[in-house]
Amino acid sequence: MQYFLGIESTAHTFGVSVVSTSGAKPTVKNTKVESNEIAKFPSTKEGYIPRKLADHHVKQFPLLLEAALKKAKIKAKDLDAIAFSQGPGIGHCLHVGYVAAKTLSEELRVPLIPVNHAVAHVESSRFLTEAKDPLVVYVSGGNTQIFSRLGKHYHVYGETMDVGLGNFLDNVGRVLKLDPPDAVGVLKAAVQGKNFVDLPYTIKGMNLAFSGILTSIQRLKSFSVPDLCWSAQETVFSMLVEATERCLCHTRNPEILLCGGNARNRRLQQMMALMAEEQGARFCVAADEFNGDNAAMIALTGLLMFRHGALPRRETPLQRMRVETQEISW
Numbered sequence: 001m002q003y004f005l006g007i008e009s010t011a012h013t014f015g016v017s018v019v020s021t022s023g024a025k026p027t028v029k030n031t032k033v034e035s036n037e038i039a040k041f042p043s044t045k046e047g048y049i050p051r052k053l054a055d056h057h058v059k060q061f062p063l064l065l066e067a068a069l070k071k072a073k074i075k076a077k078d079l080d081a082i083a084f085s086q087g088p089g090i091g092h093c094l095h096v097g098y099v100a101a102k103t104l105s106e107e108l109r110v111p112l113i114p115v116n117h118a119v120a121h122v123e124s125s126r127f128l129t130e131a132k133d134p135l136v137v138y139v140s141g142g143n144t145q146i147f148s149r150l151g152k153h154y155h156v157y158g159e160t161m162d163v164g165l166g167n168f169l170d171n172v173g174r175v176l177k178l179d180p181p182d183a184v185g186v187l188k189a190a191v192q193g194k195n196f197v198d199l200p201y202t203i204k205g206m207n208l209a210f211s212g213i214l215t216s217i218q219r220l221k222s223f224s225v226p227d228l229c230w231s232a233q234e235t236v237f238s239m240l241v242e243a244t245e246r247c248l249c250h251t252r253n254p255e256i257l258l259c260g261g262n263a264r265n266r267r268l269q270q271m272m273a274l275m276a277e278e279q280g281a282r283f284c285v286a287a288d289e290f291n292g293d294n295a296a297m298i299a300l301t302g303l304l305m306f307r308h309g310a311l312p313r314r315e316t317p318l319q320r321m322r323v324e325t326q327e328i329s330w
């Protein structure tokens with residue numbers, strides 16, 4: 001049995017996870033997420049301050065490491081490799097994860113595996129849902145991208161031209177002073193929405209733009225907050241499903257894989273699944289636990305990279321990284 005530790009620290013969430021595997025080729029059957037501990041810095045009206053996030057992560061590291069090892073019923077000396085989020089993310093936060101991972105790997109004399117956080121969202125979901133060759137819809141705070149594999153790399157067909165879907169919904173939550181002031185607040189309010197409000201619907205080719213919707217919401221004072229939240233969600237999800245469907249008609253991937261923090265939204269899942277069914281593609285989405293930022297996705301992807309000798313030359317954090325740069329050799 002081999003044990004891989006994962007450390008996640010790209011933004012507001014710090015996480016530590018232990019993944020075990022007993023096979024030469026990792027599969028869902030011979031690989032187990034033993035623990036997946038997370039601590040999230042609460043969302044605030046003024047957004048996130050990098051220094052405060054880093055302080056939070058520094059405090060959480062020893063607590064979560066202890067909890068993750070205890071749940072996995074192992075000691076630190078049993079670990080075979082340490083994987084961590086190299087980027088993309090907030091510099092202050094990334095450095096906490098890097099220093100924690102580097103210190104552990106030096107002390108235990110085990111390999112250090114730098115993992116691209118975006119690739120981890122995709123590859124852990126692909127591994128867990130056993131999707132073979134999916135058209136990926138990656139939706140999180142800072143990202144909204146539609147892509148699939150071409151050879152050993154991902155090729156991005158469409159993406160946001162301004163903010164990511166998650167950050168857009170967080171901004172709606174802040175502008176409308178919701179509780180909590182983020183995407184969760186929007187989701188809670190949207191359930192009560194009854195009347196659809198026309199909002200800008202911007203698709204350029206396969207790319208999407210969300211900022212105009214936020215500007216409109218700030219001006220439309222005569223509509224109720226639930227109606228605005230429901231309409232904003234319906235509009236952006238429709239845009240995303242339309243671009244994905246158009247893309248699928250060209251690529252004909254056998255599966256659609258929805259991943260990233262906003263993949264947990266049931267309405268988005270429902271809309272994407274309906275379109276997938278109409279197009280004859282299998283709809284795949286991992287459990288909620290693995291779609292929000294978490295460390296199991298880092299440990300799982302680190303395991304795949306390590307087993308396939310796909311380790312990057314550079315190990316220090318990178319604030320900007322894209323999915324296309326990672327060679328997927330598995």
Ligand code: FE2
Nearest residue numbers: 121140261293
């Ligand atoms: Fe993420």
